[in-house]
Amino acid sequence: MDYDTYGSNAVELAIDLANGDRDDPAWVRAFLDSHDEWFTHGTALELSAQEVERVAETSELIRAVALAESEPEVRDRLNALLALASPKPYATDHDGELHLHYARPDAGALEQLTTTVAMGLSQVVVQHGWQRLGVCSAEGCGHVYVDTSRNASRRYCSNTCASRSTVAAYRARQRV
Ligand SMILES: [Zn+2]
Ligand SMILES: [Zn+2]
Structure with missing residues (x-):
């Protein structure tokens, strides 16, 4: 697949956010810290309780888009997600290569995050099809x-899950 690099990376950020461990009360802060390269240098990553709530909502919405089973469902959920975004395209070469960011560089962490994931996810869904998302x-x-993947054959979130399932299937066959 020929992905636009920033968009495809931004969709990975969205997927990581959707898979955040929400049982851990500190998960939002841990997520921001482990993805700090996505924020303009110097962005404060301490969020208020209300902002943390917004991040959880965003995570839930991305999940809902991925779990949607029809195009109208995907469209409505994407639109709910996009309603949280404040896109302000911005050209930058902070990593040495000229590319576009979706959020303005001086936005707070929450706005940068919601805008980037909503735009990144929507771009990929619109260009490559919602069937590209799965559980x-x-x-x-x-x-x-x-x-x-080129032939849209993916079934697992990670290599770990893929090999775990292969081993389980093998063992199940051995028992027969
Ligand atoms: Zn960048
Ligand atoms: Zn998995």
């Missing part, structure tokens, strides 16, 4: 993924 087939996983 992991490994038993008990439930993580969502975006399928960037």
